[in-house]
Amino acid sequence: xxxxxxxxxxxxxxxxxxxxxxxxxxxxxxxxxxxxxxxxxxxxxxxxxxxxxxxxxxxxxxxxxxxxxxxxxxxxxxxxxxxxxxxxxxxxxxxxxxxxxxxxxxxxxxxxxxxxxxxxxxxxxxxxxxxxxxxxxxxxxxxxxxxxxxxxxxxxxxxxxxxxxxxxxxxxxxxx
Numbered sequence: 001x002x003x004x005x006x007x008x009x010x011x012x013x014x015x016x017x018x019x020x021x022x023x024x025x026x027x028x029x030x031x032x033x034x035x036x037x038x039x040x041x042x043x044x045x046x047x048x049x050x051x052x053x054x055x056x057x058x059x060x061x062x063x064x065x066x067x068x069x070x071x072x073x074x075x076x077x078x079x080x081x082x083x084x085x086x087x088x089x090x091x092x093x094x095x096x097x098x099x100x101x102x103x104x105x106x107x108x109x110x111x112x113x114x115x116x117x118x119x120x121x122x123x124x125x126x127x128x129x130x131x132x133x134x135x136x137x138x139x140x141x142x143x144x145x146x147x148x149x150x151x152x153x154x155x156x157x158x159x160x161x162x163x164x165x166x167x168x169x170x171x172x173x174x175x176x
Contacts, residue, residue, distance in 0.1 A: 002107060002173075002174040002175075004106065004107060005106060005107050005174055008078050008079060008104075008105040008106045009034070009078060009081060009082070009083035009084070009106065010074075010075070010078035010083070010084050010085075010086060010102075010105050010106025010107070011028065011032075011034075011084070011085045011086070011106060011107055011109060011169075012086050012088055012093070012102045012106060012107070012108045012109070013025050013028075013085065013086065013087045013088060013109055013111055014088050014092070014093035014102075014108050014109065014110050014111070014149050014152050015090070015093075015110055015111035015112065015113060015149060015158060016090050016113065016118055016141075016142055016145060016149070017089075017090035017118065017122065018113070018117075018118040018119075018121040018122045019090075019111045019112070019113040019118060019158045020111055020113065020121075020158050020162055020165060021038075021087035021088065021111055022038045022040075022041070022087045023162045024087075024111060024158075024162050024165045024166055024169070025037075025038065025085045025086070025087035026038075027162055027163065027166045028085050028166045028169055028170075029084075029085040031166060031170065032083065032085065033083075034083035034084060034085050035077075035082065035083065035084050035085070036084070036085050036086075036087075037074055037084055037085070037086045037087070038087045039067065039070055039071060039074075039086060039087060039088055039089050039092060040087075040089045042070055043066055043067060043070050043089075046070070047066070051063065051089075054066065064091070064095055067089055067091075067092055067095075067098075068092075068095070068097060068098055068101075071086075071088075071092065071098055071101065071102070072101065074086055075101055075102075075105045078105050078106055079105060084106075088102075090145070091145070093108065093110075093148060093149060093152070094145050094148030094149065099148070099151065103151075103153070107153045107154065107174050108151075108152035108153050108154075109152055109153065109154045109155070109156060109169055109172070110149040110150065110152035110154065110155045110156070111156055111158040111165060112149065112155050112156065112157060112158050113158030113159055114159055115139060115142050117158075117159055118142065119135070119138070153174070154169075154172050154174065156168040156169055156172075
């Protein structure tokens with residue numbers, strides 16, 4: 001097993017909204033016998049409101065502050081040796097402070113999914129995602145975040161079925 005993962009057993013799934021982080025994360029955590037955390041869902045439960053409502057009422061800066069606080073709570077558990085698979089929100093990994101915290105507390109895996117497939121998944125889910133309301137801005141955001149996601153320790157193909165993405169993660173050299 002990768003030395004960093006032995007010291008801080010955290011797998012952080014990064015990628016754009018709709019790339020499958022939550023679905024893959026649940027399956028991966030179940031396969032590993034680790035705890036699973038969906039950071040966005042946890043924020044919604046804690047604040048008793050949807051992510052888009054936090055964006056609308058308080059702005060993105062406040063949401064990012066809340067998101068960082070939620071992340072730090074789980075980093076503390078990982079530091080204590082509690083293995084976690086954490087599905088990050090689409091923008092969490094590309095925030096410089098979060099990036100530093102994540103990369104010093106485990107392994108980041110980028111679930112890289114083609115834009116067209118993300119668009120289809122978002123439309124299929126019918127969810128109101130704050131950064132997905134304008135298709136042109138959505139594509140610009142997708143393009144702008146790719147360089148940040150590319151800083152992850154590993155990249156897997158998010159266009160595959162969730163079970164196949166989990167198989168790719170389990171096959172990564174970090175387990176040897």
